[in-house]
Amino acid sequence: MKFSIIILGAPYTDEAAETAFRFAQATLKKDHEIYRLFFYHDGVHNASSLMTLPQDEVQPTSRWQQLIEEHQLDAVVCIASALRRGILNKGEARRFSKPADNLLAGFKLAGLGELVDAALQSDKLITFGPCS
Amino acid sequence: MNQATHNSTDAVSPVSTTKRLLVVCRTAPYGSSLARESLETALAAGAMGINVAMLFIDEGVWQLIDNRDAHHKGHTETGKSHSATISALPIYDVGPLLADKESLSQRGIDLGRLADDAEIIETVQVINILNSYEIVLSF
Numbered sequence: 001m002k003f004s005i006i007i008l009g010a011p012y013t014d015e016a017a018e019t020a021f022r023f024a025q026a027t028l029k030k031d032h033e034i035y036r037l038f039f040y041h042d043g044v045h046n047a048s049s050l051m052t053l054p055q056d057e058v059q060p061t062s063r064w065q066q067l068i069e070e071h072q073l074d075a076v077v078c079i080a081s082a083l084r085r086g087i088l089n090k091g092e093a094r095r096f097s098k099p100a101d102n103l104l105a106g107f108k109l110a111g112l113g114e115l116v117d118a119a120l121q122s123d124k125l126i127t128f129g130p131c132s
Numbered sequence: 133m134n135q136a137t138h139n140s141t142d143a144v145s146p147v148s149t150t151k152r153l154l155v156v157c158r159t160a161p162y163g164s165s166l167a168r169e170s171l172e173t174a175l176a177a178g179a180m181g182i183n184v185a186m187l188f189i190d191e192g193v194w195q196l197i198d199n200r201d202a203h204h205k206g207h208t209e210t211g212k213s214h215s216a217t218i219s220a221l222p223i224y225d226v227g228p229l230l231a232d233k234e235s236l237s238q239r240g241i242d243l244g245r246l247a248d249d250a251e252i253i254e255t256v257q258v259i260n261i262l263n264s265y266e267i268v269l270s271f
Contacts (some may be wrong), residue, residue, distance in 0.1 A: 006269075008166065008271070025163055026133070030143045032202065038161075040169060041165065041166050041169050042175075058266060062153060080172070081169060084165075099158070111144060111172055111176070112142035112144065112176035112177075113145065113176060115173060115178060115269075116144070116147070116153070116173075116177045116182060117147070119153060119267045119269060120149055120151055120182075120267070125267065125268075125269065127269070127271070129166075129271065130164075130166070
């Protein structure tokens with residue numbers, strides 16, 4: 001089955017991203033396909049290269065990055081949500097004259113058209129929302 | 133500095149599909165930006181030529197209250213009025229805007245305060261409505 005996964009929660013703050021990650025892992029383990037991961041709302045923080053946690057804790061962002069790289073997943077971060085929350089790639093940082101960029105490699109910034117496309121192309125679309 | 137004009141609905145192009153989309157809104161308009169971002173998704177899908185309806189349920193029914201001066205009181209995350217966006221949805225061919233009756237009555241919401249385009253549905257209809265759309269996006 002072809003799945004797309006929407007992640008609305010930030011890592012560490014909510015459990016949504018953690019549950020989404022486990023779901024993604026289980027999906028791939030069962031030989032299903034993931035058409036797209038779509039990070040929206042506070043979920044865009046999952047793509048920050050600057051998140052810094054103590055070494056003995058789970059590293060949610062690099063864990064996503066590894067999964068994306070290993071399975072060559074299409075990982076889209078909503079550009080409007082991302083910019084509003086300070087998640088920028090090199091191009092956007094330059095465009096808005098910001099001092100740094102912080103989008104992790106493997107993720108790309110794109111518009112909501114990619115979410116609608118995922119909805120049209122996938123058999124199942126699963127949302128992992130924040131608890132509030 | 134550049135004016136920030138990043139709008140996620142800017143770059144969408146029309147698609148050809150017969151699939152209809154239902155956007156389910158379960159969060160209140162203020163306090164979190166999720167309600168706003170669910171409207172943006174509906175607008176983007178509408179701009180792509182997709183048949184989009186919205187279902188407001190649970191806390192989501194608060195989104196339908198016509199309260200266009202809310203931004204004057206600093207109640208939103210963006211400084212923009214939520215109900216102004218709600219009232220613009222039909223212009224972008226988004227609709228119907230369905231409101232769950234039980235969610236409204238549980239919250240004591242006066243039906244006269246709802247946006248003009250809101251359509252109240254009986255709670256028993258919800259499951260059929262969810263089943264009748266090919267795509268359901270839940271926020």
